[in-house]
Amino acid sequence: MKIRHIALPIMLFLTYPVGNAMADAVTSISDLQRGMSVTIQGDVVRITDEDEFRLQDQTGSVLVYIGWQNTVGVNTGETITVEGIVDNNLVNAFRPEVYARSIIREDGTVLNLRE
Numbered sequence: 001m002k003i004r005h006i007a008l009p010i011m012l013f014l015t016y017p018v019g020n021a022m023a024d025a026v027t028s029i030s031d032l033q034r035g036m037s038v039t040i041q042g043d044v045v046r047i048t049d050e051d052e053f054r055l056q057d058q059t060g061s062v063l064v065y066i067g068w069q070n071t072v073g074v075n076t077g078e079t080i081t082v083e084g085i086v087d088n089n090l091v092n093a094f095r096p097e098v099y100a101r102s103i104i105r106e107d108g109t110v111l112n113l114r115e
Contacts, residue, residue, distance in 0.1 A: 025039050026039050026040065026041045026081070027039060027040055028040075028057060028058075028059040028060075029042065029055070029056070029057045029059050029060040029061060029062050030059035030060045031059070032062060032086045032096045032098070033086060033096070034086055034087065034096065035085070035086060035087075036085070036086045037083075037084075037085055038083070038084060038085070038086055038098065039081060039082070039083050040055065040057065040062070040081070040082050040084075040098060041057060041079070041080070041081045041082070042055045042056050042057035042061075042079065042080070043055070043056050043057075043077060043078065043079050043080075044074050044075065044076050044077065044078050044079075044080060045061060045076065046076065047072055047076060048063065049072075050071050050072060051065060051066050051067060051068055051070060051071065051072065052064065052065050052066065052072070053066075053072055053074065055080070055082060055098075062095075062096060062097065062098055063095075063097045063098070064082055064084070064097070064098045064100050065097055065098070065099050065100065066100045066103070066113050067099070067100075067113055067114060067115060069113075069114040069115075070113045070114055073103070073105075073111050074103060074105065074111075078105065078106060079106050080103055080104060080105055080106065081103070081104040082098060082100050082102075082103050082104075083100070083101050083102045083103075083104075084098045084099050084100040084101045084102075085098070085099050085101070086098055086099075087099055100113055101113055101115070
């Protein structure tokens with residue numbers, strides 16, 4: 001009788017914490033520079049359009065654009081985390097705007113945005 005060895009695939013599940021461990025990676029709004037990939041956190045202070053809102057932290061505020069294919073899924077007064085890229089606002093070249101890729105709501109819900 002011959003014994004066969006069968007190789008079974010091993011699956012690894014990678015997880016990353018969202019709460020306090022991510023706080024180390026959060027960039028202050030006052031430190032935003034064009035072209036940066038950033039994670040910012042703050043309060044939604046104003047919904048400016050169906051695809052844009054203003055986010056404020058202790059250092060300032062910034063417009064967050066979520067793309068024309070998305071609608072704002074957050075509320076004024078809500079504290080959120082936004083992951084995205086800093087670009088210049090088309091209206092004023094001296095005020096940055098963040099193009100969001102994802103939003104993490106206070107309850108941990110992640111909103112992945114279509115580009």
